[in-house]
Amino acid sequence: MIKNAELPAVKDALKTIRIAQKSGSNVLGAVINKVHGKHWELSARAIEHELELPILAKIPYDISVQHAIRAKKPVVLHNPHSPAAKEFTKLAADLFDIEHESKSGGWNIGRILKRIFGM
Structure with missing residues (x-):
């Protein structure tokens, strides 16, 4: 919800x-x-x-969400380091029980999307 x-x-x-x-x-x-x-x-x-x-x-x-909407892309792909994208990524990782931070402290959106969508 x-x-x-x-x-x-x-x-x-x-x-x-x-x-x-x-x-x-x-x-x-x-x-x-x-x-x-x-x-x-x-x-x-x-x-x-x-x-x-x-x-x-x-x-x-996060204004990045509006920019992503205009670009017709998910904010996690359009601006993956924006505050909203980071929270969406963390939420997805938590829901799918995936480690969401790489060893370098960055976000590994590619691994999360592969797990969610079987890519």
Whole structure:
């Protein structure tokens, strides 16, 4: 479940989670998208409490995402070192239980994509 850190979005997420659970789907957790880190946003703890699910990732607001959309590419390929791309990469690695940092401290998006898509 991916949502912004605003109350209406969290309420919508809760409805969607309930529908998914009633249909037998296993919802692993929530991803907070476009996080600005401002006081008006709900905290991760408040969102976890409301949804009764763990927060799997907090994706920061990142203009690189808009540039990637315009380029019609995933941000992890368009600008793999941007803050949002790093968080998406870490989330994918965590979900697929893949080590996401190379020995040099960089991100190994190629290995993650190969594991996810069987490339």
